[in-house]
Amino acid sequence: MLIVGERINTSRKVKGESVIENAVVNRDAEFVKDLAKKQFEAGATYIDINCGTLISGEPEAMEWLTKVVMEAVDAPISFDTPNGAALSLALAAYDPSKGQPLINSITAESERYNNILPLVLQYKAKIIALAMDDTGIQSDPGKRLSVARKLINDLTAAGVAASDIYVDPLTFPIGTGSDVAVSMLDIIEKIRAEFPEAHIIAGLSNVSHGLPARKLLNQAMTVLCMGKGLDAGIVDPNDKYLMALIASTEALLGRDDYCMNYITLSREGKFEGI
Amino acid sequence: MLIVGERINTSRKVKGESVIENAVVNRDAEFVKDLAKKQFEAGATYIDINCGTLISGEPEAMEWLTKVVMEAVDAPISFDTPNGAALSLALAAYDPSKGQPLINSITAESERYNNILPLVLQYKAKIIALAMDDTGIQSDPGKRLSVARKLINDLTAAGVAASDIYVDPLTFPIGTGSDVAVSMLDIIEKIRAEFPEAHIIAGLSNVSHGLPARKLLNQAMTVLCMGKGLDAGIVDPNDKYLMALIASTEALLGRDDYCMNYITLSREGKFEGI
Numbered sequence: 001m002l003i004v005g006e007r008i009n010t011s012r013k014v015k016g017e018s019v020i021e022n023a024v025v026n027r028d029a030e031f032v033k034d035l036a037k038k039q040f041e042a043g044a045t046y047i048d049i050n051c052g053t054l055i056s057g058e059p060e061a062m063e064w065l066t067k068v069v070m071e072a073v074d075a076p077i078s079f080d081t082p083n084g085a086a087l088s089l090a091l092a093a094y095d096p097s098k099g100q101p102l103i104n105s106i107t108a109e110s111e112r113y114n115n116i117l118p119l120v121l122q123y124k125a126k127i128i129a130l131a132m133d134d135t136g137i138q139s140d141p142g143k144r145l146s147v148a149r150k151l152i153n154d155l156t157a158a159g160v161a162a163s164d165i166y167v168d169p170l171t172f173p174i175g176t177g178s179d180v181a182v183s184m185l186d187i188i189e190k191i192r193a194e195f196p197e198a199h200i201i202a203g204l205s206n207v208s209h210g211l212p213a214r215k216l217l218n219q220a221m222t223v224l225c226m227g228k229g230l231d232a233g234i235v236d237p238n239d240k241y242l243m244a245l246i247a248s249t250e251a252l253l254g255r256d257d258y259c260m261n262y263i264t265l266s267r268e269g270k271f272e273g274i
Numbered sequence: 275m276l277i278v279g280e281r282i283n284t285s286r287k288v289k290g291e292s293v294i295e296n297a298v299v300n301r302d303a304e305f306v307k308d309l310a311k312k313q314f315e316a317g318a319t320y321i322d323i324n325c326g327t328l329i330s331g332e333p334e335a336m337e338w339l340t341k342v343v344m345e346a347v348d349a350p351i352s353f354d355t356p357n358g359a360a361l362s363l364a365l366a367a368y369d370p371s372k373g374q375p376l377i378n379s380i381t382a383e384s385e386r387y388n389n390i391l392p393l394v395l396q397y398k399a400k401i402i403a404l405a406m407d408d409t410g411i412q413s414d415p416g417k418r419l420s421v422a423r424k425l426i427n428d429l430t431a432a433g434v435a436a437s438d439i440y441v442d443p444l445t446f447p448i449g450t451g452s453d454v455a456v457s458m459l460d461i462i463e464k465i466r467a468e469f470p471e472a473h474i475i476a477g478l479s480n481v482s483h484g485l486p487a488r489k490l491l492n493q494a495m496t497v498l499c500m501g502k503g504l505d506a507g508i509v510d511p512n513d514k515y516l517m518a519l520i521a522s523t524e525a526l527l528g529r530d531d532y533c534m535n536y537i538t539l540s541r542e543g544k545f546e547g548i
Contacts, residue, residue, distance in 0.1 A: 174525055174533060181526040185501065207526070211533060212540040213518070213548065220522035223497040227459065244487070248494035251448055252455040252481070259449060259485060266486040274487065 001246055001255075002166075002232035004078045004102070005044030006203065008035050008065065010053040024051050024061050032065065033072035040073040042237040043270075046102050047073060049090075050080035058083055062090040070098055078128075078234075080104040084115040091123050102126040104234075105168065108133035108147050108154070120160055128166045128201055129155065131187075137170055141183035144169055145190055152195050162197035166232050171202050173209035174217065181207060181221060185228045192229025200225075201232035215239060223249050244271050275520055275529075276440075276506035278352045278376070279318030280477065281309050282339065284327040298325050298335050306339065307346035314347040316511040317544075320376050321347060323364075324354035332357055336364040344372055352402075352508075354378040358389040365397050376400040378508075379442065382407035382421050382428070391432055402440045402475055403429065405461075411444055415457035418443055419464055426469050436471035440506050445476050447483035448491065455481060455495060459502045466503025474499075475506035489513060497523050518545050 006012075010021035023031035036047050049065040051058055062081060069077055076099030079090050087103065094101055105128035106116040120127045129151040131137075131144040138144050148167045156162050169187040172180035188200050207221045208214035219242050222233060226249045237243055244265070251262040265271065280286075284295035297305035310321050323339040325332055336355060343351055350373030353364050361377065368375055379402035380390040394401045403425040405411075405418040412418050422441050430436050443461040446454035462474050481495045482488035493516050496507060500523045511517055518539070525536040539545065 178525075178528040178531055182528050212537065213545040216518050216522040216545065216548065217526065217536075220497050220519050221526055223494050224501045224523065224526060227498045227501045244490050245494050248490040249498065251452075252491065252495055252498060254452040254456050257452055259452075262491075263486065271487040271490065274490065 001226070001250055002045045002199070002201070003043055003237055003243075003246075004046045004048050004104070004201070004232065004234045005036075005039030005042075005237045006048050006234050007039055007236055007238065008032060008048060008069070009050040009080070011050070018053075021051070021053055024054065024065065027064060029068045029071075032068045036069045036072040036075075039237045040075050042240070043243050044075065044237040046078040046099075047075050048078040048080045048104060048234065050104075052081055052083075059086040059089040062086040063093045066090045066093045070095055074098065076100060076102065078102040078104045079125075082107075082112055082116075084119070087116070087119050091119060091125070094123075096123075100124065100126055100164075102128065102166075104128045105130050106151070106155075107131075108151050110134055113154075117155075117158055120155075121158070124164075126164045126166060127155065127160060128168055130168045131170050139172065139180075141187055145187045148187065148191055149194070152191075152198055162195060163199070166199045166201040167191055167195075168201050168203070171204055171206040171221075173211075174207050175210045181224070185224060188225055188228040188230055199232050200230045201234060202230060203234035205235070215242065218242065219245050222246060226250075226253060240270070241274055244274055275500070275524055276319045276473070276475070277317055277511055277517075277520070278320045278322050278378070278475070278506065278508045279310075279313030279316075279511045280322050280508050281313055281510055281512065282306060282322060282343070283324040283354070285324070292327075295325075295327055298328065298339065301338060303342045303345075306342045310343045310346040310349075313511045314349050316514070317517050318349065318511040320352040320373075321349050322352035322354045322378060322508065324378075325360075326355055326357075333360040333363040336360040337367045340364045340367045344369055348372065350374060350376065352376040352378045353399075356381075356386055356390075358393070361390070361393050365393060365399070368397075370397075374398065374400055374438075376402065376440075378402045379404050380425070380429075381405075382425050384408055387428075391429075394429075394434055395432070398438075400438045400440060401429065401434060402442055404442045405444050413446065415461055419461045422461065422465055423468070426465075426472050436469060437473070440473040440475040441465055441469075442475050442477070445478055445480040445495075447485075448481050449484045455498070459498060462499055462502040462504055473506050474504045475508060476504060477508035479509075489516065492516065493519050496520060500524075500527060514544070515548055518548055 051061040131148040208217035405422040482491035
């Protein structure tokens with residue numbers, strides 16, 4: 001499971017305070033480094049950086065975040081912005097010896113697609129492809145599946161390896177309809193069957209929007225999606241219980257020979273207090 | 275999800291002590307009633323009773339357990355024994371106004387099948403059908419699937435409604451092979467597709483046998499199996515986290531309109547401390 005740690009995002013609030021946005025605006029490197037380290041130590045494969053709430057100066061802030069995260073951890077970065085200028089500046093500052101960069105994200109919207117694709121090719125990046133196009137986000141799961149198919153086909157035709165594509169079928173809140181999670185599971189199952197080399201990713205916490213005890217729904221949804229073929233997630237790696245369930249699910253799905261990773265995590269105390 | 279509460283079982287030990295066996299041998303009704311009540315309050319649909327470790331007197335003990343559990347709670351009973359004499363005595367003592375009895379279990383072993391089937395028919399019971407026959411428990415998942423099919427076909431031909439059959443594909447420990455859980459998920463998916471009216475049940479805790487932090491694997495396996503069509507479980511309903519994940523999964527699988535049950539459980543404090 002590829003884990004994209006989502007915590008360095010200026011839209012995130014802690015107890016109502018925009019602590020991350022403040023840290024970015026004030027160039028508080030230690031605050032950002034601490035977030036990067038904690039996620040890396042908890043098992044994040046990629047550290048996502050997003051400063052999309054900044055009204056101006058997003059490119060410079062992305063460049064700064066890139067440098068700060070590289071100083072903090074030996075992990076590759078997920079560049080989370082639709083802003084081509086911000087992406088260009090950040091990718092130019094990135095040292096690929098940290099690992100293949102991940103661009104988060106492209107869509108089938110014509111302008112965004114045409115802006116982002118050259119950067120994907122130039123930097124040989126992995127790419128998150130959101131199942132939306134110029135008509136917006138379609139609630140009809142068949143339409144989202146079609147957009148996902150089109151993105152995979154277009155990207156591979158443009159020269160992106162299928163194994164570098166991370167399709168995101170987009171998560172709807174279960175509070176908006178009893179069938180939205182089942183539909184998403186169905187999309188995942190179909191993409192997995194049709195494109196065995198492509199990856200499937202999701203930011204699953206949206207599923208619990210507006211409901212109590214959100215982490216329970218997020219955890220159950222993560223396990224359900226993994227059962228259908230999801231192999232990457234944009235998550236909070238410091239949700240210890242979620243990470244433990246992901247490791248358990250990996251073992252159950254036969255992706256952890258002799259449960260060695262599971263047993264190692266247990267010995268390292270990663271399941272303590274659970 | 276039908277929840278069969280597994281805690282009244284004389285083979286269970288608490289801190290190495292056979293406290294349940296002792297309670298049954300000493301006819302400690304209050305101890306047993308407390309176990310029944312706690313499971314019922316935690317959401318058990320059925321209360322399982324098993325005193326299979328008793329070397330003699332199992333029939334009388336099953337009869338006593340039946341009466342005690344009926345006094346304790348307004349829930350139907352799952353009669354957990356392969357012993358025809360014990361089943362007969364217990365079922366005769368059972369008041370069907372508590373709900374349709376559940377016999378746990380029949381197999382395709384000739385003698386057991388022929389002993390148990392008449393009781394299923396006589397008491398119009400629900401029946402757990404374990405996927406094993408006179409050749410024993412087959413590790414080959416294709417063979418277990420064949421036995422499961424045969425049991426459903428034979429039982430329905432004998433007059434048992436498909437909706438009263440709970441097939442148990444049998445859970446193997448993930449420590450014995452990386453593919454055993456995937457095979458079980460595959461069996462569940464196939465039975466669900468072939469027999470939409472039949473139910474699928476499992477005692478999933480065996481999956482974690484011999485591994486640390488067992489409840490994590492049990493929880494993840496429960497959610498994965500539900501995703502493939504499992505709709506009943508033999509579980510410890512006093513594992514609060516497991517029950518919360520089951521409720522979450524039910525909501526995600528579209529079996530909880532408007533998440534009303536999920537929201538109610540949250541309001542009742544069932545997710546507190548999680």
